[in-house]
Structures are given as C-alpha cells and as structure tokens.
Amino acid sequence: MIMKSRRKKMITGIELVSTSDVAFLLLIFFIVSTAFVLDMGLPLLLPAKESARQVLRIRQSNVATLKVNADNGLTLDGKIIEVDHIKVAIAQRLQAQPQLVVVLETHPDANYGMMVACLDELKLSDARRVSLKTSR
C-alpha cells in the first residue's frame, strides 16, 4: 500500500530539473540576438557663427585647397588628383609645412560621398587644420 501511494506522488510532479537549461538557452539567445547600435562617423567641430567676423590671417603658401568639382573630379591646388593619392600628397606637404591648413572646397552639385571620402583621406594623413567650404 505504501509503495502504491508513493508512486502516485512521483507521477503528479512536473520535471523541474531542465528549467534552468531552458532559461539559459533563452538567455544566450537574447544576448546573441541583441544588436548593439554601433555608429561610426567622422566627428567635426563647426566654426561658431561669430567667428566668421574674426578674420584669421593665414599665409597663402600655407593653404592647400582641395576642390571637389560639380562632376566629382578632384583638384589639389589646381592639379587633378585621385582620391587614393590625397593622403600621400597632403602628408608630404604637412612634413614641409606643419602649419598647413587644408581647405576642402566642395561644389553644391558634387556628391556628399566624395566629400566624405576626401575628409577621410585628410584625417588619415593627420591633417589637423581642415576647413570646409562650399563653392559659390
């Protein structure tokens, strides 16, 4: 009789041993499937509005003008240049003139992507003094 009643109790109980495994599996699923928002970008500090009135005098020889034309062609101080060559060209000029200011002048009809590609190259060449300009 005693044996019988014990057996009955065993059958009515729900198996709880694997709940932790299930919970861990769910946990791992959520950890893996959580897509962390990782945004990359080129940070930049725009000049303040008031600073337009303060004229900063820079020697013309210390300025390199990188132009993005309306047809997305590039010129560096009037000479045609490829995107891949900007880094080396600017790095060379920076070695000769550490005070170099690079003006990135973009035509309004040029593609934004081209301008960012140029900015990326300037960043890679360690040019610290970059000025953005829009052609008129």
Next chain:
Amino acid sequence: MGALGVALDFRRRNGRGSAIPTAATGDIAFLLLIFFMVTAIFVKETGLVVDLPRAEAGERIKQDLVSNVYINKRGQISIDDMLVSPQDVSALMGQKIAANSGLIVAIKADQETPYRVVSDVMDELKEVSALRVSFNTMPDGNPGRKY
C-alpha cells in the same frame, strides 16, 4: 587539545557538504534573462534609407548625446521620423541644444546626396550653435575600393 578538536570537526564538516547547491541556478538565469530583456534598447527611429559613405578613419560615436539627421539621395531630410525642410532644421535643433548642450548631430546622409543639402543643414546648425557634428560612415572593408 582544544585546537586539534576544532580542526577535526572542520574536516568532518568539509567532507559532508562538498556539493555546490545548484537549486537556484534556474532562478539566477531567469533574473539575468529578465534583466537583459528589460535593458535591451530597441531602435526608436526608422529614419530614411541611406547608403552611408565608406571611411577608414571613422570613429565610434557615443550614442547618448546623439541626434540623427537623415538625408537621402533625393535631398529629403528626416529628424525624429519627421520629414522636414532645410529651413526647419535650425528650429528643431535649437530646441534640442537648449535641452542638451553637449548634443552631437549625426548626419546620416546618402553618399549620392548633393553636397548642397548637407551644406545647407550645416549652415542651419551653425545658426543655433549646434557645432558638434559627425558625418556618419560605414567602416571600410576594402580600402582600395573607396567611393
């Protein structure tokens, strides 16, 4: 004698309860699960479909101070999932910069966007002194094939 007695007692107890109690692991796992579910941040804004330019020198942008400005290749501008005209950018961003002076404006523009639109947006940002800007990019997988 006393010290020896204590030592013997200790050993005996050690032998008895050497198993780690595992009954609560399920509860711990569930608590961790709930924690991760609650802290999971879901994407708040859908923005516009943009093909970001590629860049090698891209840096990680901290998300907590960021406000996104989406610009697609047709020149449409979206802030907080609202399509706005370039003239409205300064008003919207003015409110945001008043609430948070360290605001970073992340410009998520398509690489085929005419630069005119981006330039206009930057002029608007200068109007309200939102000077911290980031041109968002995609990490560049193969440096040789840029743009």
